[in-house]
Amino acid sequence: MxxxxxxxxxxxxxxxxxxxxxxxxxxxxxxxxxxxxxxxxxxxxxxxxxxxxxxxxxxxxxxxxxxxxxxxxxxxNFDNKKNFKTMTECQKEYVEKIAVLFPPKPEEGGDPDEAPEAPAAGKVSNFFSDCEILQWAGIGFGEDETYRLQASLTKLSIKSGSEKIRLWGKIYGTEKDYYIAEGFIPGTGEEDEDKPKGLEDRGTGVNDAVYWVTNDSLSEWTMLADASPALLKATRSTKIKFTGDLERDIITNPFFFGQEKHYLRAQIARISHSTSIMPGGLHKLTEDNPKEVEAIEFEEESKAYKPSTETQSALSNWVHAKKSILKNNRVSHLDPEGDEFGDKEPEEIAKIQDARDPPEPRLKPLTKDVSQSGEDSAWTIRLYGDQIATPGLKKQSNHYGVVVVRSTVWPGAMACWKSTKYLQIYIGDGLKNETKTYYPTFPPEIPSDPSDLPEVAEPNPKEAPPQEEEPAPES
Known part of the structure; x- marks a missing residue:
């Protein structure tokens, strides 16, 4: 050793x-x-x-x-344990919600005549093909969410009876987001004797379309009420973030007499009438009324004007599609009441009203729009993808690029063009890009003074109060 x-x-x-x-x-x-x-x-x-x-x-x-x-x-995560009960409940809730969007198919081998007929649905935009174009603009919902939204829009079309429906856009909230669907329901809506003054009938003006909102693709859609002039007037002086709660009271200065669902509906109307655009050259002003437009009809199909990606890559080839909202918070002027205009002819009255509150010209090119500062353009345009046309094909479909037009006044509003298809969508916070940034809030409510308490005698006085002598009883 x-x-x-x-x-x-x-x-x-x-x-x-x-x-x-x-x-x-x-x-x-x-x-x-x-x-x-x-x-x-x-x-x-x-x-x-x-x-x-x-x-x-x-x-x-x-x-x-x-x-x-x-x-x-x-x-x-030292415990490394999973609460499988909670996970199972969440998965069960998800399956129950998504199963409503996809009804079961008839059993194999059964009689096809006995299968229940699917209710007819209106025209629903193909959201899958739309998303392929939107991806060039940096907008994506994911494959699963796109599939759920397509099924949810189809279900909404069947349930509401809308002739045409599409995804209008998405508005971000501080707690939840809003998916917004736009549709067109035939008729003027329900008759209401107590409707607000100046309210435009459904299918006309700012209420030309109907809008539904939901917080996610698996929840039910909620129809928003029509927008009134008083609501639009209050919204123009209000700037507040959305939370995702339709029933939330809007507390701001000036006071907003409504809830978030009313504020949301008014903002949708403002965005739609300010940013709805289309390719120029497809419509013209009517001869009888320069405030109305109609599609241009060509005698021969071969001579018809068909926009191409090359032409639509220029901002001057885009025009406004909808009428502008006037200062009276309507699309059209109100009928005169009383003797305001005397015995003047309707044409003269219309000229006076247009001079007081002039509307924007129809089919106005986007190049004439200016930003809030008045210096820059209100729109930006860019061509993504292939910059060169493919020779040997038709002019309308020989280009694989995507044109994206964005609004700088309403950030999030955009229009896309690819080959012969164009679409619009809004993805933003629902607020206008303004130079005005100060929106003061009201001071807190001043409570009333409390009522005075009743006075009572001192229970423990320093000196005993004099006692009254009782009269002696009579003998």
Missing amino acids: SKADSTKPTGPNLIKEYDDLKKILKSSDGREVYSHLIECFNALILHYPDDALDKFEEVSYLLKDEQRAQFAKQFL
């Missing part, structure tokens, strides 16, 4: 020296380095087996005291 081997502790001496070493390495708070290393190794083996060396200092720091250790258990 060598001299070095004789000095090594063996048996009980080894255990004793090991215990002494653990006592020496014990910290002032009573914890041992050995136990701390065991905790570190357990965490590294469970959670970072491939990156243990780099994570050692971080794990050791989190486990050194009790407060950080409690945080570390949550941060590092």
Whole structure:
């Protein structure tokens, strides 16, 4: 046996020296380095087996005291346990919601005549092909969400009886977001004797379309009420973030007499009438009324004007599609009441009203729009993808580029063009890009003074009150 081997502790001496070493390495708070290393190794083996060396200092720091250790258990997930009951309930709820969008198919081998007929649905835009174009503009919903939205819009079309329906856009909220669908329902809506003054009938003016909203693709759609002039007037002086709660009261200055659902409907009307655009050259002003437009009819189909990607890449070839909202918060002027205009002819009255509140010209080119500062353009345009046309094909379909037109006044409003198809969508916070940024809030309500309490006699006076002598009884 060598001299070095004789000095090594063996048996009980080894255990004793090991215990002494653990006592020496014990910290002032009573914890041992050995136990701390065991905790570190357990965490590294469970959670970072491939990156243990780099994570050692971080794990050791989190486990050194009790407060950080409690945080570390949550941060590092020491328990490594999953609440399968909660997961199962969430999955069950998801399956129940999504099953409504996809009705079961008839059983194989059954009589096809006995299968229930699917209710007729109006024209629903192909959201799948729309998303392929929107991806060039940086807009994407994901394949699963796109599939759910397509099924949800189809279900809404069947339930509402809308002739035509599409996804108008998405408005971001601080708590939840809004998906917004736009549709057209035949008829003028329900007759209401107490309808607001100046309210335009459904299918006309700012109420030419009907809008539904939902917070996600699996929830039910809620129809928004028609927009009134008073509502639009209040909205123009209001600027507040959406929260995603339709029933939330809007507290702002000037006071907004309504809830978030009313504010949302008015903002949709403002955005739609300001940013609805279309390719120029397809419509013209009517001969009888320059405020109305009609599609241009060509005698021969071969001579018909068909826009191409090359022509639509210029901002001058885009025009406004809808009428502008006037200062009276309608699309058209109100019929005169009383003797305001005397015995003047309707044509003269219309000229006077147009002079007081002039409307924007129909089919106005986008190049004539200016931003809020008055210096820059209100629109930007860009051609994505192929910049060169493919020779040998028709002019209308020989280009695989995508033209994207964006609004700088209403950030989030955009129109896209590819080959012979164009579409519009809004993805934003629903607010206008204005130079005005100060919207003061009302001071808190001043409570009324409390009513005075009734005065009572002092229960423990310093001096006893004089007592009245009772009269002596008569003998």
